[in-house]
Amino acid sequence: MKNELLTELRRIVGDDWVVSDATLIESYLVDVTALPVRPTPGNDVVVVKPANPEEISAILRLANENLIPVVPRGGGTGCVGAAVPTRGGIVLSLERLDRILEVDRDNLMVVGEGGATLEKMLKEVEAADLLFPPHPGDEGAQLGGLVACNAGGTRAVKYGVVRQYVKGLEVVLPTGEIVTMGGKLLKNNTGLDLMHLMIDSEGSLGIITKVTFRLYPRFGATATIIISFEDRHAAIKAVPKILQTGVIPLALEYVERDVIEISAKHLGMHWPAAKGNAHLITIITGSSEDDVYQQTSDVLKVCESLGVVDTVMAETREEQADILKIRSELYPVLKPQVSDVLDMAIPPAQIAVFLDMVDEIARKYDTRIITYGHAGDGNLHPHLPMELFERGQLDEVKKEVYSAAAELGGVITAEHGVGKIRLKEVPLCIDAKSIELMRGIKRLFDPNDILNPGTAIP
Numbered sequence: 001m002k003n004e005l006l007t008e009l010r011r012i013v014g015d016d017w018v019v020s021d022a023t024l025i026e027s028y029l030v031d032v033t034a035l036p037v038r039p040t041p042g043n044d045v046v047v048v049k050p051a052n053p054e055e056i057s058a059i060l061r062l063a064n065e066n067l068i069p070v071v072p073r074g075g076g077t078g079c080v081g082a083a084v085p086t087r088g089g090i091v092l093s094l095e096r097l098d099r100i101l102e103v104d105r106d107n108l109m110v111v112g113e114g115g116a117t118l119e120k121m122l123k124e125v126e127a128a129d130l131l132f133p134p135h136p137g138d139e140g141a142q143l144g145g146l147v148a149c150n151a152g153g154t155r156a157v158k159y160g161v162v163r164q165y166v167k168g169l170e171v172v173l174p175t176g177e178i179v180t181m182g183g184k185l186l187k188n189n190t191g192l193d194l195m196h197l198m199i200d201s202e203g204s205l206g207i208i209t210k211v212t213f214r215l216y217p218r219f220g221a222t223a224t225i226i227i228s229f230e231d232r233h234a235a236i237k238a239v240p241k242i243l244q245t246g247v248i249p250l251a252l253e254y255v256e257r258d259v260i261e262i263s264a265k266h267l268g269m270h271w272p273a274a275k276g277n278a279h280l281i282t283i284i285t286g287s288s289e290d291d292v293y294q295q296t297s298d299v300l301k302v303c304e305s306l307g308v309v310d311t312v313m314a315e316t317r318e319e320q321a322d323i324l325k326i327r328s329e330l331y332p333v334l335k336p337q338v339s340d341v342l343d344m345a346i347p348p349a350q351i352a353v354f355l356d357m358v359d360e361i362a363r364k365y366d367t368r369i370i371t372y373g374h375a376g377d378g379n380l381h382p383h384l385p386m387e388l389f390e391r392g393q394l395d396e397v398k399k400e401v402y403s404a405a406a407e408l409g410g411v412i413t414a415e416h417g418v419g420k421i422r423l424k425e426v427p428l429c430i431d432a433k434s435i436e437l438m439r440g441i442k443r444l445f446d447p448n449d450i451l452n453p454g455t456a457i458p
Ligand SMILES: Cc1cc2nc3c(=O)[nH]c(=O)nc-3n(C[C@H](O)[C@H](O)[C@H](O)COP(=O)(O)OP(=O)(O)OC[C@H]3O[C@@H](n4cnc5c(N)ncnc54)[C@H](O)[C@@H]3O)c2cc1C
Pocket: 031, 032, 071, 072, 073, 074, 075, 076, 077, 078, 079, 082, 083, 094, 114, 115, 135, 136, 137, 138, 140, 141, 142, 143, 144, 145, 146, 147, 148, 149, 150, 151, 152, 153, 154, 202, 203, 204, 206, 207, 208, 209, 415, 416, 452, 455
């Protein structure tokens, strides 16, 4: 980058907050995308750490004048290369905008800066005896990143994804204007809803500097049950039947026993359900122990008529925590042998059919594709093994898995986003006119295509 530009950036944010030393910026050039598919960072990247929206505005105006790409950077926990600066230019880190500004108990809202971490926000919300329900797996994610990716997680069955909680945003547009969208409002029909356009825009339409999230009262009690079935079709058939009882579990996760046991063994722990191969990890929450007991009985009663082979109820808080630990460590344990983790959304009742289709594809390529995920909301993560990458078959297999999902009315990403690594497959499930409209919206917000170019919109 030209010296005059570096000087100007230093003038805006201060000398200490412009970093170009290769060893110091290394961690800003990656996210958690599996290595074989992670995009390669561009050369000549400078990391800039502004302190407020006004500085961000000045940086974006400078970038527009000089046509320099700017990549907003949150916690770097994204899984699709969206935060990787592939073209050289500025990585704009939000880390200094890290304050939780207010927990408003009367309006049931929390207001925080875009660079505050989920961990920090949860601490303050819990201290106020309230609940922010969405919980993607890494609490190092920042509030702006959660909104930019519309994060989901295991609790989406009962509580929905981040989109349902965003009530207000402050955004710096690519052209430098600072705008406010929404507020502490539960209803708002004033004009076109630009705030919801920002949600899931993956840093391509604006930089989120402040977020207002809706909160809920904490639940009074929880139960964790592993409901085991002999085969996946029986397990998946039980999912809509459970939901039809009127009990909406906090989480309803599908795992296969031989897979979850890999994680347990790696952690030196014991998976408590020994029967059946298809397991539903079911977490039930309620206002009191009695409420949870009643809901649990309703769920188990309906499962009895559906061929359940065993149910294991975690009796203590520690047993509940162990089950969740084994489940949440599954991806990190498998990651070294995985070349790409897909993120399919399928109509929930079709999950077992999709799993069979994936097994068929795996057989054709003489491999195993481990698949598990959020059964309650039809979101599965097929793990494509490293050997497919080594054999040069990764793209071919991925396309077949995507096509299988599309055939069932699914889409190629449920919660991780398109990022930079899934752009070419978007047309498999979105029509050409819709893509043209998305490109038009991007041009309107960002006429010079400086903000996170080549991300989210094909
Ligand atoms: C172990 C693990 C488990 C996970 N589990 C889940 C899960 O269950 N469900 C789920 O949905 N996700 C999950 N994730 C993914 C991840 O946590 C989310 O995508 C998260 O929302 C990304 O936030 P971040 O701050 O880390 O963003 P980054 O990775 O830094 O950036 C992601 C994208 O958001 C943009 N961005 C970041 N901050 C801003 C901002 N302030 N303004 C505008 N754009 C911005 C970036 O430019 C980039 O395009 C998991 C990740 C890990 C590592």
